[in-house]
Amino acid sequence: MxxxxxxxxxxxxxxxxxxxxxxxxxxxxxxxxxxxxxxxxxxxxxxxxxxxxxxxxxxxxxxxxxxxxxxxxxxxxxxxxxxxxxxxxxxxxxxxxxxxxxxxxxxxxxxxxxxxxxxxxxxxxxxxxxxxxxxxxxxxxxxQQQMIPTGGGRSELMEQGKQLYHRFCVECHGADGRGESGYARLAGQRPEYIIKILKEFQNLSGRRGNPWMTARAKQLRTPQEIEAVASYLAHLE
Known part of the structure; x- marks a missing residue:
């Protein structure tokens, strides 16, 4: 510690x-x-x-x-x-x-x-x-608490999710999904939570003001691509 x-x-x-x-x-x-x-x-x-x-x-x-x-x-x-x-x-x-x-x-x-x-x-x-x-x-x-990866999501989308994550997200959130200094850890998060926040960023819901994240989230063109990223992250430790 x-x-x-x-x-x-x-x-x-x-x-x-x-x-x-x-x-x-x-x-x-x-x-x-x-x-x-x-x-x-x-x-x-x-x-x-x-x-x-x-x-x-x-x-x-x-x-x-x-x-x-x-x-x-x-x-x-x-x-x-x-x-x-x-x-x-x-x-x-x-x-x-x-x-x-x-x-x-x-x-x-x-x-x-x-x-x-x-x-x-x-x-x-x-x-x-x-x-x-x-x-x-x-x-x-x-x-200091131990993150327990939730799993879940769609296993058949995980490879696609990995490719999308490494194309659009890795710069800030790291190859392991644990986040660089000041950025969120995404590894192990519930897939429904990742889906929710990506949609919030895409839709400019007013809940989170973040032009950079909105631009990145909009690179995910379909609901399946969003679900793929969420499925991949849910299994990272």
């Missing part, structure tokens, strides 16, 4: 320029090209990112503090278990598993739910109720 936290801290410190990884194309986040409100959000998120890096460094050198944080996070996670499961493996359709998720990504998504950049009625209210401390604790807690 200590080595994992150290590597995460190094990634945070070395890659602050990719803050908007979840919602922009890499290397296109220059403040000079942003409206003032976007620049303000970026500045706020950079502060959170630095805080998370500092916290991980502290935890890496203080086992007692790390254990205390994990106990507190487990208690706070009671609010999440009815959808995301006690160990972060989702128990409802259309809900993502959080186990093994990139902690940078999780904190970023808490921020987005809280300020409206990502919309969900329940999650928006919950994110607003969490303090920054809560968000960091939960992100670290879930990142």
């Amino acid at each position: 200590r080595s994992f936290l150290l590597l995460t801290a190094l990634a945070l410190c070395a890659n602050t320029s990719s803050l908007f990884a979840a919602d922009t194309k890499p290397h296109q986040t220059s403040a000079t090209l942003m409206p003032a409100w976007q620049h303000a959000i970026k500045t706020q998120d950079l502060k959170v990112r630095r805080e998370l890096a500092e916290r991980i460094t502290q935890l890496n050198t203080d086992a007692k503090r790390r254990d205390k944080l994990m106990r507190e996070a487990r208690h706070r996670a009671v609010l999440c278990k009815h959808c995301h499961g006690e160990d972060g493996n989702a128990v409802r359709e259309g809900v993502p598993s959080l186990a093994g998720q990139n902690p940078i990504y999780l904190v970023d998504q808490f921020q987005r739910f809280g300020d409206g950049r990502r919309y969900d009625f329940f999650m928006g209210g919950l994110a607003k109720s969490f303090s920054q401390e809560d968000k960091i604790k939960l992100a670290l807690y879930y990142s």
